[in-house]
Amino acid sequence: xxxxxxxxxxxxxxxxxxxxxxxxxxxxxxxxxxxxxxxxxxxxxxxxxxxxxxxxxxxxxxxxxxxxxxxxxxxxxxxxxxxxxxxxxxxxxxxxxxxxxxxxxxxxxxxxxxxxxxxxxxxxxx
Numbered sequence: 260x261x262x263x264x265x266x267x268x269x270x271x272x273x274x275x276x277x278x279x280x281x282x283x284x285x286x287x288x289x290x291x292x293x294x295x296x297x298x299x300x301x302x303x304x305x306x307x308x309x310x311x312x313x314x315x316x317x318x319x320x321x322x323x324x325x326x327x328x329x330x331x332x333x334x335x336x337x338x339x340x341x342x343x344x345x346x347x348x349x350x351x352x353x354x355x356x357x358x359x360x361x362x363x364x365x366x367x368x369x370x371x372x373x374x375x376x377x378x379x380x381x382x383x384x385x
Contacts, residue, residue: 263304271297272321276304281312286320294331302338305349314348320355321362329365336373343375350376 267273
């Protein structure tokens with residue numbers, strides 16, 4: 260399997276995984292009651308991708324985040340940091356809407372705390 264798509268819901272993001280290109284996308288709202296299940300699934304899938312390709316770009320396009328999910332996003336990013344220590348190249352590209360101040364501030368905070376290549380892009384659409 261080289262490409263996979265997992266539909267999100269009203270409160271959970273979608274996942275698009277492309278092992279051939281090494282791209283992994285998380286998009287939608289992160290307002291789940293049990294974010295640990297979602298982010299553990301993401302980590303498992305990324306670990307599988309790293310068996311196939313050692314360079315992965317993770318694109319995050321969230322339109323809403325609550326506090327509980329924000330904590331799990333941080334945990335997720337810290338786990339990616341550990342995976343990068345094992346000779347894997349993992350880059351983060353966080354796309355945010357121009358008027359999404361809270362999400363942009365959250366991304367900026369994560370960028371300062373995470374030791375991975377981390378780029379924030381502002382656009383009309385996230």
